[in-house]
Amino acid sequence: MSFINYSSREINCKIVYYGPGLCGKTTNLQYIYSKTNPDVKGKMISLATETERTLFFDFLPLALGQIRGFKTRFHLYTVPGQVFYDASRKLILKGVDGVVFVADSQVERMEANLESMDNLKTNLAEQGYDLTKVPLVIQHNKRDLPNAAPLDEMRRMLNPRANPDFEAAATVGRGVFETLKSVAREVLRDLKQMGR
Amino acid sequence: MIASCPKCGARYRIERSRLRPEGARVRCSRCEVVFRVCPPPQQPAGERSEAPTSAPPEPPAAQQQAAPPEVVIADSDVALGSATANTLVAWGLRPIVVHDGVDAILAVQRTLPAIVILDAALPKMFGFQVCELMKRNESLRSIRVVLVGAIHHRDRYRRAPSDLYGADVYVERQELPEALRPILQELGLLAGAREKTMPPPAAPPPVEPPPPPAAVAPEGRPPESEPAAVAAPPEPAPAPAQEAPSRDDSLAEQVAAAERLARIIVSDVVLYNEEKFAAAVRSGNVVEALRAELQEGRAHFQQRIDARVRESKDFLADELLRVARTRGSS
Numbered sequence: 001m002s003f004i005n006y007s008s009r010e011i012n013c014k015i016v017y018y019g020p021g022l023c024g025k026t027t028n029l030q031y032i033y034s035k036t037n038p039d040v041k042g043k044m045i046s047l048a049t050e051t052e053r054t055l056f057f058d059f060l061p062l063a064l065g066q067i068r069g070f071k072t073r074f075h076l077y078t079v080p081g082q083v084f085y086d087a088s089r090k091l092i093l094k095g096v097d098g099v100v101f102v103a104d105s106q107v108e109r110m111e112a113n114l115e116s117m118d119n120l121k122t123n124l125a126e127q128g129y130d131l132t133k134v135p136l137v138i139q140h141n142k143r144d145l146p147n148a149a150p151l152d153e154m155r156r157m158l159n160p161r162a163n164p165d166f167e168a169a170a171t172v173g174r175g176v177f178e179t180l181k182s183v184a185r186e187v188l189r190d191l192k193q194m195g196r
Numbered sequence: 197m198i199a200s201c202p203k204c205g206a207r208y209r210i211e212r213s214r215l216r217p218e219g220a221r222v223r224c225s226r227c228e229v230v231f232r233v234c235p236p237p238q239q240p241a242g243e244r245s246e247a248p249t250s251a252p253p254e255p256p257a258a259q260q261q262a263a264p265p266e267v268v269i270a271d272s273d274v275a276l277g278s279a280t281a282n283t284l285v286a287w288g289l290r291p292i293v294v295h296d297g298v299d300a301i302l303a304v305q306r307t308l309p310a311i312v313i314l315d316a317a318l319p320k321m322f323g324f325q326v327c328e329l330m331k332r333n334e335s336l337r338s339i340r341v342v343l344v345g346a347i348h349h350r351d352r353y354r355r356a357p358s359d360l361y362g363a364d365v366y367v368e369r370q371e372l373p374e375a376l377r378p379i380l381q382e383l384g385l386l387a388g389a390r391e392k393t394m395p396p397p398a399a400p401p402p403v404e405p406p407p408p409p410a411a412v413a414p415e416g417r418p419p420e421s422e423p424a425a426v427a428a429p430p431e432p433a434p435a436p437a438q439e440a441p442s443r444d445d446s447l448a449e450q451v452a453a454a455e456r457l458a459r460i461i462v463s464d465v466v467l468y469n470e471e472k473f474a475a476a477v478r479s480g481n482v483v484e485a486l487r488a489e490l491q492e493g494r495a496h497f498q499q500r501i502d503a504r505v506r507e508s509k510d511f512l513a514d515e516l517l518r519v520a521r522t523r524g525s526s
Contacts, residue, residue: 091325
């Protein structure tokens, strides 16, 4: 549900980074924030409760062009990943336009990946979204770790519909912008289709 | 009492006796953000009008000498925002006007105003999202929120404010700024206002019960009280009897699901508390040492797993011990 600001002629799109705890969602956002031109990005906001944290920032990529004379502004969010912070995840998913699912490639986190993907599907459905229709990109993060599961196996478990996916090592920036560009492309395509 | 920083989450022990009824400003030593700490509401509401603090109450004259209360106005319409601000200045208040949701959150975090007037359809981040985030944050929760909606959705928005994203009061755009007068008067923010209090702040959005308070404070800041034991919620009535074979299968599936959820919860707890877990494994008391960290997981576990399955064993403690044994032997 993108928000259109007619006075500034901007379409605001919300992209949520989803995934299990400590999978690298915040690392993705921090890397994007550090590498984005200060002139086109907003402020990074961190909202913390006693134990969980939400990060948010917005930026306006100028190179992605316009839709019917409107610029597109992207708002990036992360959700708290621990399984028990579901209320926050539901809240942050409201009005989402695109999702990046950050999977932790470590073998011992496969179950947490699957739980988080199921939870994403459930929480989207509660708001009337269908996971198969929402722009979704999957990032297989932590590929640089020695205990990373084989990519084929991760794809089989987490990406049966062959959504765009990328290998990443977010701490060094590998795959971070490829993922973001891909989800932005998917969101824009979705918007253009809705406009027809 | 324990207060936590709205920005970085650092927790501080505050002597309740040093807090005035209207609260106090505290600077976080870690991130330097200033935030307001308010005393918890008194139990017997209505019996006493003033909190029994050791500090003597300020005389009314002294209160009037203080700086005018700050009000954050977040309105996408620049003209309406300015008009509302001008009115509030005339009423003796200090408005801070912003025009999008992001700036609204930043202004609220920075100034900790007495009240926030939020346009529901703010750019960048909707006003109701700002409201929900504020009401989920224990340091911002006590700030009153007036949510301003559009005239066109009169029927849709005519609900109790507490049902609507946790806002304290709801007004329509056409009613601004005059509709704010009784609200500000009730809060005691207008000169000559009667000392009357608004209803207590709305509870956070009723998505799920809030997690129990973390019982373990950072090093050097012991918790104020012992963590409460996890109280089991009222047990639902047992499901009607089903055919025996299918019930057995179903129970086995539920036990498997419970074990799976326990593995995920414990995995999260261990990942986020690596050092503490390692120390507890060495000293052989993991369940006791991570009791507070497991509490939120237990609440979530109780919500998702049927009581009959939960009663069979302590899934979380068993899983924690299993992981501890695995780590200890490696």
